[in-house]
Amino acid sequence: GAVVSQHPSRVICKSGTSVKIECRSLDFQATTMFWYRQFPKQSLMLMATSNEGSKATYEQGVEKDKFLINHASLTLSTLTVTSAHPEDSSFYICSARRSRVTEAFFGQGTRLTVV
Amino acid sequence: AQSVTQLGSHVSVSEGALVLLRCNYSSSVPPYLFWYVQYPNQGLQLLLKYTSAATLVKGINGFEAEFKKSETSFHLTKPSAHMSDAAEYFCAVSDPGGANNLFFGTGTRLTVIP
Numbered sequence: 001g002a003v004v005s006q007h008p009s010r011v012i013c014k015s016g017t018s019v020k021i022e023c024r025s026l027d028f029q030a031t032t033m034f035w036y037r038q039f040p041k042q043s044l045m046l047m048a049t050s051n052e053g054s055k056a057t058y059e060q061g062v063e064k065d066k067f068l069i070n071h072a073s074l075t076l077s078t079l080t081v082t083s084a085h086p087e088d089s090s091f092y093i094c095s096a097r098r099s100r101v102t103e104a105f106f107g108q109g110t111r112l113t114v115v
Numbered sequence: 116a117q118s119v120t121q122l123g124s125h126v127s128v129s130e131g132a133l134v135l136l137r138c139n140y141s142s143s144v145p146p147y148l149f150w151y152v153q154y155p156n157q158g159l160q161l162l163l164k165y166t167s168a169a170t171l172v173k174g175i176n177g178f179e180a181e182f183k184k185s186e187t188s189f190h191l192t193k194p195s196a197h198m199s200d201a202a203e204y205f206c207a208v209s210d211p212g213g214a215n216n217l218f219f220g221t222g223t224r225l226t227v228i229p
Binding site: 046 | 156157158159160161164205216217218220221
């Protein structure tokens with residue numbers, strides 16, 4: 001299957017700082033990338049969908065000014081958590097797909113801890 | 116709108132026993148259905164998917180699932196559990212005619228008892 005790489009796998013930051021998480025499709029061009037958030041022992045909640053070259057579509061309840069998503073190329077999407085607070089601590093997972101009719105492949109996730 | 120319900124947040128089986136993880140879906144259109152496995156602090160790995168072809172779908176690691184429209188179910192099974200199967204399993208549904216976003220169930224944690 002296709003490979004999606006997420007970096008970093010773990011990050012600890014101070015409250016009030018910003019953190020950037022990268023999601024790369026290594027061996028295919030991803031027209032669409034998805035960002036999910038997963039709380040402990042819970043399911044994945046879709047945060048936003050991003051298509052290359054256009055603005056991300058955020059799910060209801062997700063603050064677009066806090067969770068900045070950029071999909072500048074067909075192989076890279078970034079999620080920036082701005083002015084992070086302890087309640088933003090979570091596991092963030094991205095996925096990417098070639099086209100609407102193909103399956104999405106998942107990154108290995110990023111554990112964010114805000115102290 | 117699509118959604119899935121996974122019955123049982125925790126399932127325990129003995130090594131070598133049958134694994135049965137339940138998933139029921141709700142969809143206004145013929146759905147695509149998926150089962151994913153997640154190991155601790157890792158992303159999701161696709162086990163198998165149903166995309167309107169054969170109703171019995173075989174996946175990796177000996178898992179399979181059967182799409183039953185009459186029961187709106189897509190239960191995951193494996194004849195004989197292995198210790199390495201212990202993980203979190205997620206059922207997901209998408210609408211192939213729309214944005215094709217995945218909607219996940221709440222997950223089932225499988226414990227395999229030696």
